[in-house]
Amino acid sequence: RTSCRQRQVLKMPGLLLGDEFPDFEAETTVGRIKLHTFLGDSWGILFSHPRDFTPVCTTELGRAARLSSEFTKRNVKIIALSIDSVEDHHCWTKDILAYNCEESSCISLPFPIIADSKRDLAVALGMLDPDEKDKDGLPLTARCVFVISPDKKLKLSILYPATTGRNFDEILRVVDSLQLTAGRQVATPADWQPGECVMVPPALMEQEAASMFPAGVYTKNLPSGKKYLRYTPPPKYNTNH
Template sequence: MALRIGDKAPDFEAETTHGRIRFHDWLGDGYGILFSHPKDFTPVCTTELGYLAKLEPEFKRRNVRVMGLSVDPVDAHERWRADIREVTGGDVQFPMIGDHDLHVAKLYEMLPAETAGTSEGRTAATNATVRTVYIIGPDKLIKAMLIYPMSSGRNFDEVLRLVDSIQLTASHKVATPVNWKHGEDVIIVPSVSDDEAKTRFPSGWTTVKPYLRVVPQPRG
């Protein structure tokens, strides 16, 4: 059965550039991002990793841990890291999984479960589906999934925006409208009655439609 939003993120043990980890233990009680790459030394992924390395402090500030995955061995990741630093100026500090046996890629359904062998001899094209971003909550449930083709670089500013929305809406009975950014107005969810809304949002709100009530972003 395919993984869906709300499913438990599969746990695993793997070798990484930070040593051997158990994923759920590594996540701890915060949020996590697991994002994957079809192959080391690929051009689009090189730019992505460099940018995310520079953006990582923003994720840390939100109590979000970042982990990458590529199907190549850990020693290849270390060599690739030097290229990434040279090309982008970003120094990758977060762990990168060496998924040489394809175990995690198959566990997270980036590759078919029946895929045989190891990363040896495989190309980026044969691993084209290993291009996923998972956002995982403190409860270890999948909160969001984004899947990209190899030819399109991921927008990690959007991933950060999505984290802001997920964290806000987990704490308050609100939803975020189209193109919302942190600090902008939000929507009171329809399940909240006007009477409850008066308690939750004592400063009031704007009723656009009976089902669309807009309120300043809650704090805290």
């Protein structure tokens, strides 16, 4: 049962980047969890689903399961949320696994699913999609993605409508970007992929940038004459992949 203080936190009007992510408790397919304890020192991804036994959600959880080793390499724990019961989640899991493969070795999902049958978390975390409703006229949960850093801060949020499935390759890519740029004065450009050059922020003076990036800083000449498009080889960072 959540405390009064937890309920106050969960009723915050909206999560902003850099906010501490609420430390809620919930029933899941692996038992009752407290989010911060579940995540420990890992990065975390919480992604929500409109409901169980729906086609797009089934493909998404199947894709997340297939990519579980990639998330593990990046020290990321993932946890799903749907507005049905734990019992329904367990039954739905069999369909998800059947979608992925027919092998008997596929016996469980590598991540828990939160039961939110009263929609308390969906409402508190701003997950509802007002344009998509169930048979009773209640809003469905949108497809939210929250990326949480080891210090329990919200680092990225993506909100998809219920009608659009997520791209989990893109989620892995943004995790790579977040982990690479964390605590470093670099940014990743459009369509960046791991191993490609990163960008040096304009606020960093030229002499300071040259000292900070011994591999070299390369500036693209622009009609404006302003030297703000600066690139450098990606710094090494501590990951397991």
